Amino acid sequence: MVTLLLDSTQLEVVLSATERALAFRSDDVRIARSSIRTVQLTDDAWTWLRGVRARGSHVPGVLAMGTWKAAGGSDFVLVRRRQPAVVIDLDGDAEFQRVVLTTRHGTALQQALRLEVEAEDELADVVDLATGAIQTHPTPTQPEG
Template sequence: MVTLLLDSTQLEVVLSLSERALSFRKGNVVVERSAITKVQLTDDAWTWLRGIPSPGTLVRGVIAMGTWRSAGGDDFALVRRRRPSVVIDLDGHPEYHRIILTTRHGLALVQALRVEVAEEAVDVVDIAAETGTIPVVPEKKPRKRKTPAPAPAPAT
């Protein structure tokens, strides 16, 4: 799961060792708050991917990590399966035009970006906890399968 750190000047996407390897990045993704123009929540991040991974890793329907190059601009993606995600549109960022992240805390991020935060970096979930309840997308319950009807007895 991706870790998001937010302070009064920037949003930092902290990448784990495996995320760095799969996205071919040496460091975290840092975005100035002034560069964030829009934050959107989505249930399917795969529809937001545009272009080709370069450099990046793509296993369709499983993971998409790295830089996506397209005519519309470069995007950074960190997408896992079909989970709730957040799409962050940027203006004036030196590397990316959009960041697409799979996270359960998308709603907390949206709320945290609306409030004033401390000077030091704080986890997005901690900010949401201070401002009210932590909104978490509920886990989907597995569907129960119907038991098949018994086969009719053979005629003798």
């Protein structure tokens, strides 16, 4: 299972050695926080796959890991069986348009993205952020009008 780390500037998807090998990827996935447009929870990540596998591993219904190419760009996919997942739509990211991950921490990710991390230099686990184990400030909301 991937580890999701967040600070004031980026979300980092930390991959295990096995996940790196199956995704044919040498480093973790780093996403600028400013490029995250939406975060959606889903019970069936398989319906969110689009395009064809460009680099990675795919066993239908069992696992999909790596880069998927579609008409509009590339997606990073890390899906296992029929587990809960999170779909992160990106705007302006240089590498991906969407990230689809099976994780039981999707709700914690949504909550953590609404917070401002006080320690700007250190990445923190999204579960710790969402549960209040790490000092945060609510993100100011924009007035309507």
